[in-house]
Amino acid sequence: KIMPVLAPANLHLGCSAGSCQRYSKLWKVFAPLNLILLLFLLGAIIASLMLTRPHEIWVPPLDDQLIADYSSHLNSNDIILIIGAGAAGLFAGYTLEYFGMTNYRILEASSDFGGRVQEMTxxxxxxxxLGAEWIHGDPKVLMDLLLFHNDTVDIETISYQPQTITVFRNGRRTSRNWFRFFYREFKFRNTTWYSYLKEYVVPYVQTKLILNSPVMAIDYSGTHSNTSQIHVTTEDGRIFFADKVIMTVPLVVMNNTQLFPELPATKRQAMENVYIPSGLKVWIEFDEDFYSDMQLTGSLFGYNNDAPFFFDSVFRKPSSRHCLTYFDVSPNTHKLTGLDDDEILSKLIQKLDNIFDGKATHHYLNHHVQNWEKQPHIGGAYSFGWDNYDWTLRELQRPINKKLYFAGEHTEPVEVATVHGAAISGRQAAQEVLKDLQ
Structure with a gap:
């Protein structure tokens, strides 16, 4: 039987009086340091959980009053023209269809819908x-954007959280794998943004699409040929008449469109406040995987700004191939976009050889260049930098004289520069038009 043993009050257990004093002093020094370290670790864990948690995307609900009132005020003689069949233009038409407004057309400059949302199969x-790729937030936005109750999204997405991350600076390649604990996006697993639009949105507006119709001029003066209607002229001389026009084209294109009268000074200033980078994506296929999941060519923290980088094109996708994507929207992109495709490839292979000791040249198989600066009727990537942000976004979105309305990734104040943001802006613009038609 074990009996408790009580030490005499004057007995020092395990140390002499002098050594216990030293231990006490050390404890007083290291205890706060341990506490600080513990708090730092807890903070890092909390930050990791917060930064990798899917961003909740709020899709504004449809206006209930508009839903209740619109059918009784519908004027079938009103004509709506939507300029541009990117995500914003398609969702504007899709929303009009939902409300029963079928007297509209979508003019698209190119031979296909999608705008900067395109795919290569x-x-x-x-x-x-080829263009927009990431889902910047919770993938359930793919369902939240849809309006018709019989629509259900059957698309598989993946969590994009690269496990091997390296930075190449000053001739040295260093591992930054810890960054994976603080970064997470979502992507399509075996499909694309283009396929999403094609399957769930385009079927509702297919008969209203007029392709190969680049708009040259818009006269919304109300004095043309003794009619108050807006006159929209295409490059081949066709004229379309409308009571309302929704402009969803990229800012580069809008700057090159003739408008009569000229846009208000505030609108023009807002357009000048937005920086649109050139935009370059290059895919380079190899016969072997010798690279990290993500390779940054500048500062690690530059990734969230505009530093160009490489990433594994098929990370977590059902593919047996080896391919890197180069993505560049930096201020120096023009140094590459001004070259031809072979020259661009040569520059990038040289860059990869410097990083991976010549392996890029040895294992190269194939490539594809998507130069958005040279893409007709596009002219760049997406809105990136804004002067006077809040004011600029409000002005870009503001309608003119209840005739011209504006939508696109550059007009959505919360989800700016995203595909879902463009879609939201198209839905909102369509509702603004319908309210003004009542």
């Missing part, structure tokens, strides 16, 4: 997003 064994 014949390069790898999985489809590739």
């Amino acid at each position: 014949n390069f790898l064994d999985v489809p590739i997003d």
Whole structure:
């Protein structure tokens, strides 16, 4: 039987009086340091959880009063023209369809819908997003954007959280794998943004699409040919008449469109406040995987700004191929976008050889260049920097004389510069038009 033993009050257990004093002093020094370290670790864990938690995307609900009142005020003689069949233009038409307004047309300059949302299906064994690629937030936004109750989204997405991350600066490649604990996006697993639009939105507006119709001029003066209607003229001389026009084209294109009268000074100033980078994506296929999941070519923290970088094109996708994507919207992009495709490839292979000891040249198989600066009727990537942010976004979105309305990734104040932001702006613009038609 074990009996408790009580030490005499004057007995020092395990140390002499002098050593216990030293231990006490050390404890007083290291205890606060341990506490600080513990708090730092807890803070890092909390930050990691917060930064990798899916961003909740709020899709504004439809105006209930508009839903209740619109059908009784519908004027079938009103004509609406939507300029541009990107995400914003398609969702504007889709929303009009939902409300029963069918007297509209969508004029698209190119031979296909999508705008900066395009795909390539014949390069790898999985489809590739040529333009917009990431889902910047919770993927459930894909369902939240849809209006018709019989629509359900059957699209698989993946959590994009690269495990191997390296930075190449001053001739040295260093690992930054810890960054994976603080970064997370979402992507499509075996499809694209283009396919999403094609499957869930385009079927509702297909008969209203007029392709190969670049708009040259818009006369909304109300004095043309003794009619108050807006006159929209295409480059081949066709004229379309409308009571309302929704402009969803990129800012570069809008700057090159003739408008009569000229846009208000505040609108023009807002357009000048937005920086649109050139935009370059290049896919380089290799016969071997010798690279990290993400390779930054500048500061690690520059990734969230405008530093160009490489990333594994098929990370977590059902592919057996080896491919890197180069993405560049930096201020220096023009140094590459001004070159031809072979020269661009040569520059990037040289850059990769410097990083990976010549392996890029040795293992190269194929490539594809998507130069958005040279893409007709596009002219750049997406809105990136804004002077006087709040004022600029409000002015870009503000309608003119209840005739011209504006939508696009550059007009959505919360989800700016995203595909879902463009879609939201299209929904909102369509509702503004319908309110003004009542």
